[in-house]
Amino acid sequence: MNRSVFVTGGSRGIGLAVARAFAEDGDKVAICHRSGASPEGLLGVKADVTQAAELEDALRTAEEAHGPVEVLVANAGITQDTPLLRMTDAAFDNVLRTNLTGAFAAVRAATRSMLRERRGRVILLSSALGFLGAPGQTNYAASKAALVGLARSLVWELGDRGITVNVVAPGIIATDMTASLSDRRMEDVMRMTPLARPGTVDEVVHAIRFLAGPGASYITGAVVPVSGGLGMGH
Numbered sequence: 001m002n003r004s005v006f007v008t009g010g011s012r013g014i015g016l017a018v019a020r021a022f023a024e025d026g027d028k029v030a031i032c033h034r035s036g037a038s039p040e041g042l043l044g045v046k047a048d049v050t051q052a053a054e055l056e057d058a059l060r061t062a063e064e065a066h067g068p069v070e071v072l073v074a075n076a077g078i079t080q081d082t083p084l085l086r087m088t089d090a091a092f093d094n095v096l097r098t099n100l101t102g103a104f105a106a107v108r109a110a111t112r113s114m115l116r117e118r119r120g121r122v123i124l125l126s127s128a129l130g131f132l133g134a135p136g137q138t139n140y141a142a143s144k145a146a147l148v149g150l151a152r153s154l155v156w157e158l159g160d161r162g163i164t165v166n167v168v169a170p171g172i173i174a175t176d177m178t179a180s181l182s183d184r185r186m187e188d189v190m191r192m193t194p195l196a197r198p199g200t201v202d203e204v205v206h207a208i209r210f211l212a213g214p215g216a217s218y219i220t221g222a223v224v225p226v227s228g229g230l231g232m233g234h
Helices: 013-024 052-066 089-117 138-161 183-191 201-212
Strands: 004-008 028-033 043-046 071-074 120-125 163-170 223-226
Touching: 004 013, 004 052, 004 089, 013 028, 013 071, 013 201, 028 052, 043 052, 052 089, 071 089, 071 201, 089 120, 089 138, 089 163, 120 138, 120 201, 138 163, 163 201, 201 223
Parallel strands: 004 028, 004 071, 028 043, 071 120, 120 163, 163 223
Antiparallel strands: none
């Protein structure tokens, strides 16, 4: 491989593992991150995905260094869990602006060059909990479920230009984000997971690499669960 790859939320967790995997395959990888230092060996560009102008500038920097973006992984996401009656408008809006509007803005910026080149891969990171719902996560679940509608509409708009759009929906993956779950909540979710264990970051990475690779050239509009069976059938 020698493609130009852009990963949002690429400074830690799943995003960082994905970026490093593409780099190991020989791709030219740029990551977008809001804070902290850029990971060693990757082109890091600071941008807040909720700010469209910053995201446009980040894509421009990546393309100046690596050429037109051919693979976009929209991974940036946050949680702000609160029961409905205590959830503020800001807490709801913040999560949707990052998880949903940020993904939309990243796709809009990246696909301009894909349309010209008549090829590209777009992969959106959703969540199995987006289909199941979860207490205290009305904002998170709404944002992750909406990514499916976004992807399937994009399939119709971009398909005749050779651009595929797919969704990866992880279940409970062993990352910093899930480390904060209480023992009781983890036990509850594991009872709903047929494989009865959390997934690994590498298991999510394998799915993303497949969807970005030549073997997935005729797959578009798919929701690929990497969830141990949690939320299957959606």
